[in-house]
Amino acid sequence: MSPSAPFLNASEAASQLGVSIKALRLYEQQGLVTPGRTAAGYRVYGPKQMDRAGEIVALRALGLSLAQVARVLDGDSRSLATALATHESALNEELQDLVQKLDRIRCVRADLARGQMPVDGELTRLVDRARMSVEFALPWPWGGERFELRDIRPLNYIIGSLGSGKTRLALRLAETLPGAVFLGLDRRRNNGVAALDLLNGDASLKSRVDQAMDWLIDEGATESRALTTLLAELEADGPAALVVDMIEQDLDAATQEALITFLRLRASAGMRPLFLMTRSSAILDLAAVGPDDAIILCPANHSAPVRVAPYPGAPGYEAVATCLATPEVRARIARRPEATAGEATICKPQARALRDP
Structure with missing residues (x-):
């Protein structure tokens, strides 16, 4: 400068x-x-x-x-060397993907020279931005309206007042998205496998979880069984997308802030999509929402879920803001995640404070 x-x-x-x-x-x-x-x-x-x-x-x-x-700023090169090696690996993967797309383009051009038009879907694959989309009929409490979510981002927040149906939306997303896994409040996959069981006998996964835990502790997180469970799922191979019920459950405020920082950094590197149900303003910091994030609001009146832009005045923004808990409420949620009479104060009062079906 x-x-x-x-x-x-x-x-x-x-x-x-x-x-x-x-x-x-x-x-x-x-x-x-x-x-x-x-x-x-x-x-x-x-x-x-x-x-x-x-x-x-x-x-x-x-x-x-x-x-x-x-x-690193103090002159330690080891952390920088490790980070650069990881970045190099990610760039190599991107390069291989570009080479494959280039090969497909050359094949299509060769076919065109022989008078053969591309087969169905070939042009779409050539310009594919590698982001998922999904479409399905909304379950109860909606009336079967068609729901479409295009250009799915790496981080997708599902939010709504009590009884708005956000849990059912999350379940339907996990059912519809190819290769997706739903992680419930008991932190079991939708096939009944406990997240921590993934670590048994998988030294590579355990190493990745340990590295992630060390990173989070550096950021101020508190090591816990709940955090280890989440990391086991986040680092596991296999699922094409992960849908997590109330991601802040049993995590203190500092850990929530460290976790979302970790996930945002991963998102910028092109991780698989995550759908995070949340009521925490640490997890969904409206001031920090960027191009890798999307907010999906389930309105209290059971109109169809909508994507909400993260700026004041946008349709649905105030409804999202009122459903986000203060730090004090976040601490209470972390201690006791199940619904209580006081939980209704997290959002604006409803005519009926129902737990999500």
């Missing part, structure tokens, strides 16, 4: 770096970057701070935890 570059306020700096203001504050809290201050006490970012913050953003994009970022 030029020495004559202007000093930026927090909003301008975050926009230029492509991160949220909350992320900049987190970097500051961790001692990774120290902004300047105006005479009035406002944070400002000059050339040196922006260069430093840019390095942090790049290291985070490589999948490093905040603790690993700090070590």
Whole structure:
């Protein structure tokens, strides 16, 4: 950056770096970057701070935890070498995919030269963005309306008030999406297999879970059986998509925040789609929703579920915001996930506070 570059306020700096203001504050809290201050006490970012913050953003994009970022910035090369090796592997996979698509294009062009038109679906596969779509008739409590979800994102949040039908929507998604698995509140797959059973006899999976756990602990998470269970599913091979019932269950607030950071980093690397039922504002931070995220709202009046844009004033935004729990309520949910009389206060009062069917 030029020495004559202007000093930026927090909003301008975050926009230029492509991160949220909350992320900049987190970097500051961790001692990774120290902004300047105006005479009035406002944070400002000059050339040196922006260069430093840019390095942090790049290291985070490589999948490093905040603790690993700090070590790399202090000169430790081991964490960086591991992250670069992982990134190289992902790029190689992308390259192989592009080579295969290029081969298909050449085959189609050769067929055209011989007067043969592409077979049904061939052109679609050539320009496929590799994102799923799904369509089905909505179950009860809806009236069988057609529901269509196109351009499925890596992270999909399912939210709604009590009794809105979000659990039934999640189950139908898991039934309809090819190769999808539903993970219920007891953390068993829809075929009855317990998530922790996946670790038995699978040294490779255990190693991946241990690495993920170490990363999350670096981010401030608390190790627990609930977190290990989730990681076993997230790291397991096989499912083409994973649908998780109330992902925040039995996780404290700091662990929820670390987990969603972990998942967002994975999403940017092209992971399989996740559908996360949630009422937690740590899991669904509306200010942090990006291009890899989608919000699916099940309205309280049982009209068809809709995708909601993450900005104030968008249709459905206020309904989503009112269904997200405060940190205090999140802590209570983590201690006792089952429905209680007080749980109805998480969303605006309903005429009937029914538990999701």
